[in-house]
Amino acid sequence: MGISFTSINQTKLSTGEVYCETLCELAEENPRIVALTADLGQSSKIGEFMKKFPDRFYQFGIAEQNMYGVAAGMAKAGLIPFTSSFAIFTSCRALDQVHTDICYQRANVKMISSHAGTSFGQAGTTHHSTEDIAIMRSMANLVVIVPADGMETANVVRAAVEYEGPVYIRINRGFDQLVYKELDYGYEIGKAVQLAEGTDVTIIACGSGVFQAVQASAELDAVGIKARVLNMHTIKPIDKDAILKACRDTRRIITVEDHNVIGGLGGAVAEVLAESGMSCAFRRLGLQDCFSPIGYHEDLMAIHGIDTNGIVKSVHDLLQLDFEDDDDWDDEV
Amino acid sequence: MDTRDDRYSGKIFFNAVLPLVRVIIEDVPGITASLKGKSGTFQVSAMTDEGIWATHFTVDNGVVTTTLGALDDKPTVELAFKNLRDFNGFMKGTSKKLPSIRGLMRLGILIPFMRALLKMASLLGLKEAPKEEETQRLLVKLYFYLLSSGISQLNREGHPMITEWTRKSPNRVYAWTVDGYDDVAAYLRVKAGKTKAARGRYRRSQPFFTMRFIDLESALATLLGTGDMMELVAGGKMIMEGGPEFGNMLGDYMLLVGSYAQA
Amino acid sequence: MPLTKEELLAIEAKAHEHRRTIIETTLCAGSGHIGGALSMIDVTTLLYSRFMRIDPDNADWEDRDRFILSKGHAGIGFVAILADIGYVDRRDLETFNLTGSNLGIHLDASKVPGVDASTGSLGHGLSIALGTALAAKQLGKEYRTFCLLGDGECQEGSVWEAAMAISHFNPPNLVTLVDRNHAQIDGMTEDVMPLEPFADKWRAFGFHTVTVDGHDFEAMNDAIREALDRKDVPTCIILDTCKGKGIGFCEGNYRWHYGGITQEMGEEAMRDLDAYYERRVAAIEWRGEE
Numbered sequence: 001m002g003i004s005f006t007s008i009n010q011t012k013l014s015t016g017e018v019y020c021e022t023l024c025e026l027a028e029e030n031p032r033i034v035a036l037t038a039d040l041g042q043s044s045k046i047g048e049f050m051k052k053f054p055d056r057f058y059q060f061g062i063a064e065q066n067m068y069g070v071a072a073g074m075a076k077a078g079l080i081p082f083t084s085s086f087a088i089f090t091s092c093r094a095l096d097q098v099h100t101d102i103c104y105q106r107a108n109v110k111m112i113s114s115h116a117g118t119s120f121g122q123a124g125t126t127h128h129s130t131e132d133i134a135i136m137r138s139m140a141n142l143v144v145i146v147p148a149d150g151m152e153t154a155n156v157v158r159a160a161v162e163y164e165g166p167v168y169i170r171i172n173r174g175f176d177q178l179v180y181k182e183l184d185y186g187y188e189i190g191k192a193v194q195l196a197e198g199t200d201v202t203i204i205a206c207g208s209g210v211f212q213a214v215q216a217s218a219e220l221d222a223v224g225i226k227a228r229v230l231n232m233h234t235i236k237p238i239d240k241d242a243i244l245k246a247c248r249d250t251r252r253i254i255t256v257e258d259h260n261v262i263g264g265l266g267g268a269v270a271e272v273l274a275e276s277g278m279s280c281a282f283r284r285l286g287l288q289d290c291f292s293p294i295g296y297h298e299d300l301m302a303i304h305g306i307d308t309n310g311i312v313k314s315v316h317d318l319l320q321l322d323f324e325d326d327d328d329w330d331d332e333v
Numbered sequence: 334m335d336t337r338d339d340r341y342s343g344k345i346f347f348n349a350v351l352p353l354v355r356v357i358i359e360d361v362p363g364i365t366a367s368l369k370g371k372s373g374t375f376q377v378s379a380m381t382d383e384g385i386w387a388t389h390f391t392v393d394n395g396v397v398t399t400t401l402g403a404l405d406d407k408p409t410v411e412l413a414f415k416n417l418r419d420f421n422g423f424m425k426g427t428s429k430k431l432p433s434i435r436g437l438m439r440l441g442i443l444i445p446f447m448r449a450l451l452k453m454a455s456l457l458g459l460k461e462a463p464k465e466e467e468t469q470r471l472l473v474k475l476y477f478y479l480l481s482s483g484i485s486q487l488n489r490e491g492h493p494m495i496t497e498w499t500r501k502s503p504n505r506v507y508a509w510t511v512d513g514y515d516d517v518a519a520y521l522r523v524k525a526g527k528t529k530a531a532r533g534r535y536r537r538s539q540p541f542f543t544m545r546f547i548d549l550e551s552a553l554a555t556l557l558g559t560g561d562m563m564e565l566v567a568g569g570k571m572i573m574e575g576g577p578e579f580g581n582m583l584g585d586y587m588l589l590v591g592s593y594a595q596a
Numbered sequence: 597m598p599l600t601k602e603e604l605l606a607i608e609a610k611a612h613e614h615r616r617t618i619i620e621t622t623l624c625a626g627s628g629h630i631g632g633a634l635s636m637i638d639v640t641t642l643l644y645s646r647f648m649r650i651d652p653d654n655a656d657w658e659d660r661d662r663f664i665l666s667k668g669h670a671g672i673g674f675v676a677i678l679a680d681i682g683y684v685d686r687r688d689l690e691t692f693n694l695t696g697s698n699l700g701i702h703l704d705a706s707k708v709p710g711v712d713a714s715t716g717s718l719g720h721g722l723s724i725a726l727g728t729a730l731a732a733k734q735l736g737k738e739y740r741t742f743c744l745l746g747d748g749e750c751q752e753g754s755v756w757e758a759a760m761a762i763s764h765f766n767p768p769n770l771v772t773l774v775d776r777n778h779a780q781i782d783g784m785t786e787d788v789m790p791l792e793p794f795a796d797k798w799r800a801f802g803f804h805t806v807t808v809d810g811h812d813f814e815a816m817n818d819a820i821r822e823a824l825d826r827k828d829v830p831t832c833i834i835l836d837t838c839k840g841k842g843i844g845f846c847e848g849n850y851r852w853h854y855g856g857i858t859q860e861m862g863e864e865a866m867r868d869l870d871a872y873y874e875r876r877v878a879a880i881e882w883r884g885e886e
Contacts, residue, residue: 034734058730058765066723066757073727076705076713078658079734081727097754100717101724105705199541199575200503225503226541226576251538319503331485331530333352333388333399 015176018150019112020048022157023082027053030161034074036060037084038067043114043173046084064094068109072101075108080161086120087113087129087170091136102166103139110160110167116146116207117258118292118300119172125291129170133206134263136168137236143189144236146170146257146265148210151180152233155187163189170207172258173297177211179231192239198226201315202246202253206232206265208297209256209285209306216311227315235268243272252281252318256306261286281318285310335382335417342593343379343386343417344490346424349482349530350457350594351377351388352399353475357449357456359397360471364445364452369395373409373442377432379420386417392442410436410443425596426458462553469549470517476556477509477519481530483590484521488528494589498582500526505541507583510534512547542575544583599817603646604880607813610680611641612873615842617676617689619857619865625672625693627856629701631846633673635777635837636744638811640665643742644677647820652682655709661739662712662728666721667746667775669854671703674711683710719752721745722772726758729767740769740824748780751789756801762830763802771823772803772832775810777839779850795834803832810835842872 027033027049034056035049041059050057060067064085071081083090090098090113102109113132120127136144145160145167147153153171160167185193195210196217205213210231217227228250230242246253253273255266266284273280285306292300301307305314335343358364371392378387387403412432414420422428436443456472457479463469487495508520520535521528546552551570554560562584565571573580599607614637622628643663644650651657665674672692678684684699691697698707702716713724725743732739749755762770774794782788791797798805804826808815816835823831839853840846843865846855857865 032735056734060757060761061764063754063757063761065719065754066726066761069720069723069754069758070727070730070761073664073713073724073729074731074734075727076724077662077728077731077735079731096717097720097723100714101720105714199539200505224501249539329527329529331348331401331482331528332532333348333355333401333482 015147015150015153015171017045017048019153019157019171020045022154024049024052026158026161027056030080032078032080033082033161034058034079035082035084036067036071036074038062038064038089040085040114043086064089065097068094068097068111069101071109071111072097072105072107075102076105080108080110082110082112082157084112084114086127087116087132088127090168091129091132095135098136099139103141106141106165108164108166110157110169112169112171114171115173116170117172118287118304119208119258119297121292121295121297121300124294128292130258130260130287130292131263132168132170133235133257133259133265134267137263137268139168141166142236143167143234144170145189145234146206147233148205148207148231149176149179151178151183152187152231155183156189156233159187159189172208176208179211179214190234190237190239192242193231193233194228194242195231196221196227196229198228199250200226200252201318202228202230202250203256203311203315204230204232204243204246204253204265204269205256206235208258208301212301212306212308212311213256215308216315219308219312220315225315225319232265232269235265238268238272240272243269244276244278247273247276247278247280251279254283254285254311254314254318256285256311258301258304258306259286260289262289283314283318285314338593339417339421340381341487341490341492342421342425343381344486345483345590345593346421347377347379347386347388348401348486349479349590350424350453352401352482353453353478354446354449355390355397355399356475356478357452357471358445361449361452364448365395367445367448368392368397368442371395371441371445373439374404374406375442375446376404376408376411377414377420378403378411379414379417381417390446408436409439410434410446425594426454427596460557461559462550462557466549469553470514473511473514473549473552473556474517474519476552477517478530478532479594480587480590481509481519481521481532483594484586485528485530487586487590487593488526492589495586496526498586499523499528506535507579508535508540508543510543510545511549511552512545514549517549517552540575542573542579542583544580545572545574546570547572597821599646599814601880604813605877607642607645608873608876608880610645611638611813612869614641614673614676614680615869615873616866617679618673619843619862619869621672621675621689621692622857623859623862624690627854628672628692629669629854630672630843630857631779631839631849631852631854632667632746632775632777633670634841634843634846635810635839636667636670636775636835637673637676638813638837638841639744639773639775639816639835640674640677642813642816643820644681646817647740647742647824649739650681650710655683659737659739662725662741664713664715664721664725664728664741664743665703665711666715666725666743667718667749668702668715668721670746670775671699671701674703675699675708678708678710681710684708718746718749719754722755722758722762725770725772726762726765726767729770730765732769733767738769740771742771742773744773744775746780747774747776747778747791747794748785748788750774750791750794759798759801759803766828766830768827769824770830771820772830774832774834775837776807776834777810777837779839779848779853781850781853783850798832798834802829804829805832805834807834807836810837811841843868
């Protein structure tokens with residue numbers, strides 16, 4: 001079942017375009033797939049779908065609440081609607097519809113929410129989405145996925161079509177840094193992907209944080225620190241086993257997300273750790289309960305400490321901390 | 334005039350080898366029995382450029398504890414070496430110069446400890462692996478403790494090869510284990526120039542690196558140098574859990590300790 | 597087809613039966629959204645008697661007509677109809693609102709057969725109805741979708757988002773109805789947040805809009821038929837109703853949006869409903885004699 005484009009395509013396409021191209025391929029095979037947008041067709045790159053399947057593309061104008069209600073109605077009647085809007089609008093503006101019409105009624109709607117985190121940096125807080133993971137995580141019946149790059153987004157879209165039930169897919173705005181070179185790395189909803197091995201510390205990241213974490217791990221390796229990197233693309237259902245293994249194996253965990261440190265990936269990982277009863281040095285990287293200033297995404301990531309340098313620094317800080325008695329340095333006799 | 338090498342050897346013997354006496358006492362039922370109900374102190378000492386170096390043992394109603402350093406009071410029994418070189422030589426088995434023995438009459442303490450010392454010397458002097466499982470167990474245990482403590486002592490004494498490594502290290506644990514023998518284990522914790530040698534398995538988390546032997550024979554083959562390490566690894570007899578470069582590094586440090594403890 | 601006298605009398609009887617069921621259910625539950633249920637029960641009875649093509653043995657029949665009760669709190673009225681069809685066991689009505697019951701103020705589509713959407717949060721139903729109707733077109737199906745809103749509900753902006761979109765897409769077979777009973781929780785609509793000129797608003801949004809007496813079956817029947825035939829623009833039927841219609845102490849009183857009734861009040865209500873029914877039947881008979 002082909003997702004046929006290659007790595008070469010991916011470098012030319014932004015994540016949004018990859019999503020659209022994948023959707024078009026899937027729509028060829030499945031006539032029940034339809035696409036909806038709320039005047040963000042251009043921004044979310046759903047335009048290609050519009051050209052290929054004009055009678056399966058629905059434009060709702062700047063009226064997100066209606067769009068999500070309509071999507072629910074369509075799903076209940078047997079279609080598979082893919083909605084495109086900005087993450088801030090899906091999670092805040094239209095949340096009542098997402099909650100009641102889609103999640104509560106388990107409507108088979110796939111919500112592509114773009115411009116996540118601070119990726120639309122220059123637009124400022126009104127268009128940033130740094131709470132949506134926390135919000136969506138707490139919606140029952142909803143699967144929440146934050147793909148790391150375009151390649152992963154393609155896999156996620158395909159998995160979403162195969163999955164029966166509502167899915168929230170959080171992507172960025174522009175060109176994401178490449179994490180994967182090919183599609184076939186065994187993507188599975190709910191299964192974290194280990195991208196680097198190590199036992200000094202584990203960096204658990206999602207979305208744009210993944211590439212940064214991989215870079216950080218390479219940098220740390222050069223100074224002899226071995227950092228494991230987990231791409232935790234699925235926030236719900238979260239891969240508890242991978243987290244607990246990281247806790248046992250490395251005893252230090254850092255989470256990285258383009259999101260408030262409250263309630264997002266960091267919160268989700270903390271919940272797993274706390275309930276396990278295992279102790280672990282732990283730190284959440286993200287926006288420290290603040291709104292973001294305006295800036296280019298890369299700069300904002302640096303400001304919030306979720307870029308490579310920020311991660312490297314946090315690892316160094318964390319390694320100074322100890323979870324065992326630091327006073328007793330006598331040899332056992 | 335004590336050389337640096339004298340001091341390295343001395344530290345290893347006092348602080349990594351002598352403490353093994355207690356392990357032997359506790360492991361050999363005959364010696365344990367002979368200390369039953371006894372109380373007193375046993376000390377081995379040597380005069381160095383920095384003053385007295387010593388390790389002493391306290392027996393309290395048959396229970397032995399080890400302390401590095403000299404007793405404030407007069408020990409019940411003491412083996413006192415005139416200088417470090419004599420002491421090192423004695424421990425290596427290269428010197429026949431005996432220490433002066435104080436408390437010669439206190440046989441209740443003297444005999445068990447001398448027995449333990451001799452047993453230790455004979456075990457550590459073995460060139461081939463013993464046949465009996467119990468002896469194998471004890472010997473591997475002794476080596477694990479000796480090597481982990483030895484590395485730690487070299488660090489404390491400022492051996493450049495060791496301090497170069499420990500200085501830069503984040504908090505990591507290096508462990509030695511044998512499958513199926515939980516008590517035959519030791520580990521070394523390293524962090525920013527500090528080291529701590531400890532006995533038994535490290536349970537708090539997975540150690541940064543483990544030199545894992547699948548059985549006692551394989552462990553002895555490595556420790557006694559009778560086996561080829563590459564072969565052992567290739568044959569799956571020794572498993573390096575962690576980066577192999579760290580395994581090699583650890584192996585070098587173990588050899589370093591060995592070089593100071595042997596003739 | 598206009599209603600024959602027999603058909604009309606049959607519908608009247610059915611509606612009366614449902615009104616009584618509303619009171620019975622409220623008595624079991626202790627309290628309920630009596631006012632709004634009584635104002636919408638007539639049009640809903642009519643829809644299910646004359647228009648809704650459903651399968652009583654298969655609530656999930658793919659090609660069934662859909663009814664979206666956007667004013668979800670009128671579930672206590674809708675449930676009477678569902679019991680009549682057989683989707684709900686009549687005896688279960690006694691458990692309405694009780695812990696563990698499948699039935700409560702806002703009907704759950706996943707628990708109650710025949711409910712096409714879990715409504716309750718006002719302002720959602722019309723969007724869902726649009727989605728349903730668009731899907732019909734997309735899938736090449738002929739089922740009709742009816743959406744019944746409350747008038748207070750139309751204060752929600754999302755209703756007008758949906759209205760704009762319905763006008764734009766104009767899917768076939770979608771009929772919008774508004775139960776204009778002029779009252780909401782905190783008072784009469786015109787005192788709380790005025791809706792007038794209400795019909796004009798719908799017209800401005802591109803709907804062919806008619807206002808009919810929401811308790812006149814014949815008028816409603818004609819309006820719905822016309823709406824189904826009209827293809828060029830969508831239709832909105834504003835049903836001029838009376839909150840709590842049929843019960844003296846409820847009629848026109850916004851305070852009966854939601855209320856508790858005692859056994860005595862229940863008996864009084866039943867007497868009022870019976871008398872109301874008799875008056876209505878008499879009026880029909882009397883007309884026939886002319």
